[in-house]
Amino acid sequence: MDKILRQVYAEFRFPVGIMTTVVKKNNGMLIKGDLRGCTISSFRVLEDDKCFFSFNKTRIMASALDKDFAFHYLISEQMELAKKFSLNGMSCEDQFTDVKYEMRNGLPVLMDYHSLVIGTICETLDVGDCLVYIGKVEFAECLKDQPILHYKHRKFS
Numbered sequence: 001m002d003k004i005l006r007q008v009y010a011e012f013r014f015p016v017g018i019m020t021t022v023v024k025k026n027n028g029m030l031i032k033g034d035l036r037g038c039t040i041s042s043f044r045v046l047e048d049d050k051c052f053f054s055f056n057k058t059r060i061m062a063s064a065l066d067k068d069f070a071f072h073y074l075i076s077e078q079m080e081l082a083k084k085f086s087l088n089g090m091s092c093e094d095q096f097t098d099v100k101y102e103m104r105n106g107l108p109v110l111m112d113y114h115s116l117v118i119g120t121i122c123e124t125l126d127v128g129d130c131l132v133y134i135g136k137v138e139f140a141e142c143l144k145d146q147p148i149l150h151y152k153h154r155k156f157s
């Protein structure tokens with residue numbers, strides 16, 4: 001990316017959350033039925049019932065995602081959870097060890113989130129290093145009236 005743009009983006013404070021899914025198929029270390037999660041800042045809700053997000057192709061999540069996903073905006077107290085789900089190369093089992101979640105609509109839904117979006121992928125665009133996903137929002141819920149967790153200058157706040 002252009003150096004100037006990098007500097008500009010460094011000044012942005014991005015809302016951050018965790019996307020979870022059930023792995024789509026046998027794929028190397030991934031086994032059908034495994035749960036997968038990843039901390040992302042690319043998730044945005046668009047007008048009406050559409051949303052988008054992106055995954056670098058190297059992310060395990062990029063090969064794990066099939067159709068359905070749950071995206072959780074987090075509160076500041078969930079910083080450690082966001083850090084855990086941003087670690088590289090964790091096994092599916094380790095990711096969810098000691099993490100409180102329940103299965104809803106066939107998806108792992110974390111607890112105590114700020115807000116939740118459950119959706120299904122309608123379109124995937126290959127844009128080089130990344131896959132950009134357009135999703136349809138099926139369900140949305142807000143639990144907390146507290147500030148959302150953000151990320152800026154390599155720090156959560």
Ligand SMILES: Cc1cc2nc3c(=O)[nH]c(=O)nc-3n(C[C@H](O)[C@H](O)[C@H](O)COP(=O)(O)O)c2cc1C
Nearest residue numbers: 039040041042054055056059060085086088089151
């Ligand atoms: C604040 C923050 C935001 C992130 N946003 C994204 C994102 O939008 N897309 C993406 O592909 N990776 C993003 N990442 C990186 C992934 O969280 C991280 O590399 C990933 O968990 C690596 O996992 P893997 O080994 O499961 O592929 C972000 C990381 C952080 C700390």
